Amino acid sequence: MTDLLPWMKEKMDKYGGLVALYTMGQPTVITTKPEYVEVILTSTKNIDKGPEYKFISEWLGDGLLLSTGDKWKQRRKMLTPSFHFKILENNHDCMNKNWKKVVKTFLDAKGAPVEPLQIMGRGALDIICETAMGTILDKDDGGEEYVANVKRTTANSVQRALRPLYRSMTVLRLTPFGRQYLKDIDNLHNFTEKVINQRKSAYLEEKQLQADEYSESDGKKPQVFLDSILELAQQAGLTNDDIREEVDTFMFAGHDTTSTALQFVLLRLGENPEVQEKAYQEQLDIFGYSDRDVTKEDLNKMHYLDLVLKECLRLHPPAPQIARVLREDVTLPNNMIIPSGTKVLMNFFLMHRDPENFPNPEKFDPERFTHEMSKNRHPYSYTPFSAGPRNCIGQKFALMEMKIGLSTILRFCKIRAVTRSKDLKYRLEIILKPSTPILVEVTPRN
Template identity: 35%
Template structure:
């Protein structure tokens, strides 16, 4: 379906608007290291059964807050009020989506959950607003050149997302308002490119590699070869293009376990299907990413995990719309490059330090806003000797 004539439906996304404003959803290595230190402490008897979603979600939140605000949340080591509010907003949004009568705002905000949602919104907005005000004050007092110079001399030596937005101007030289910046920052913390989707994807990648030790070993050998004699074990920007098999494994996991299982789009014109039937203008369509990725006419043996589906030769024989984990068209995920790079770093460092083995209990898929596992997704984790 043409994305240009089927923009995002606003019923569900409207629930998020009080938090996200009109951000793009609507209109890394240090944090991995922290997670691995926690894992090693838990492996007191040589191995441990760990729930992936819980651990990885905190890591991706930690990474996002650093990239967005240049702020160390330390949420993997101690509670963070801001991170707790983000998690509560996600949980409440999922809960509301299953209660049809609460789709009406005037009813929802009279419930206990609605009041909790508003309170969490206020907390998240207050945090973001405070960061924006302080950065704008610095930019105003220092000027652009001094502001940029101070950033290059800082610990991170780079601009974060808020800095980029503060310096951005449109073709007429107009700056973004504080409300615009807040909307984009809050969207990045939650939206299609956020911590939850990346955490889901990473969890299922590690699960699939645990179930296929031959592919896990091939990925490990590729990473070892890349980082041979390098101390400390750090993944650099140029390394990300040098991990072709690991990338194939990530993509096959995205096919088999896409973090977002479907899309909602409202048709802005009549759409004629190949068999002649017509979807009338104004209808809302549910486009199943999961269904497309498991279509046996496109993907033979669709339940089989086979990374070689994504070797360059095989990829050229398929329609680009047969694989849409980040959606497609002009409304696709703005964070897909960020997410892919974060996942490559996280998977590579994890395989360098741990052997992953499947749990005794096979997880059952549980689609919510993102694809989770019913009762959690547990893996047996064993530290590798000599791992950093």
């Protein structure tokens, strides 16, 4: 899998960012050009995901990530209000609390190399469970096992897509690989069902007390994401499986992408001490030496941290590529027609490294995202959260969570990279994975 990106880059460089071929018998177009990507992503008709996504459907069902057509439109419309900025502001306390726990875990290592993905993965899981699911996890609740199961399941889903024999459920059940894969999915479902049942009990109790019939406008308590699903279940007769597929989707997307992105941020800050110091000085200007929580007003002042985060997401987009199967013909700006039924694979990892939009693309340079440097850049040259009608519904939530996390870590910790970015190779799984675990050393700031 680590040799796929170099092959793609060679072909993209040779053929101008657009290649046509057959993959597993299906006509496929691969592109890294933003002007072509824009045509696909802005379409309201071509929203069907690629066939490889079906290999995570045993886990995620037909939720928002995988559904299409009227079902997707209905769910998207229903869930969007859960991520309104007014509701997001109510999550600051939870995020501050859990990122401080992450800092403590880092510092408890006393400068020994640590793998930040594992530590931040648990912190992000606690945050998504509390903010979106209304459930506070206990220390020994299986959270670490859930995070590990997610890692294995995403990796093994890719293996199923690449190995034709594993596509058969009959064959899958006969192999050690398949039995572990299905056991992991059962564990993931059991975990989310526990979260659902805990919240359902509390939700019904609150409904009896009329505690959640408030709206933002009259100053009463807003619903968490899972409450919206439970309410729809009552109104539209959703089954338990319908509820679980959305919870599975948001539990996965709400913690794995965030922790994956942040591990790369710590790596880049750890090997660029001058950038780390500049980001820390910005925090010092805002907070002084106070250990108070991050507020909305603080976030609006973190201009340099914004640049750092954008540059890290450019180099390491958590979703490195996405695929669509066309429902109707598409005409590209070069007048080439891609026929209906073709799979279009859009590789954001390589698109973000196109020297036409990002000169010296391998260099880590947050300044390239200043207004002056960005103003003439193609608007679809940078898409870490995808774009168009199927863009990431939780991107504002994710950015707020990452900024609070980075602010908290920078204020209390100094980071030194053990792993070097130049030595990394990457695996194009559902989420971008480094070839080897990333390690950093974390010491107290003062």
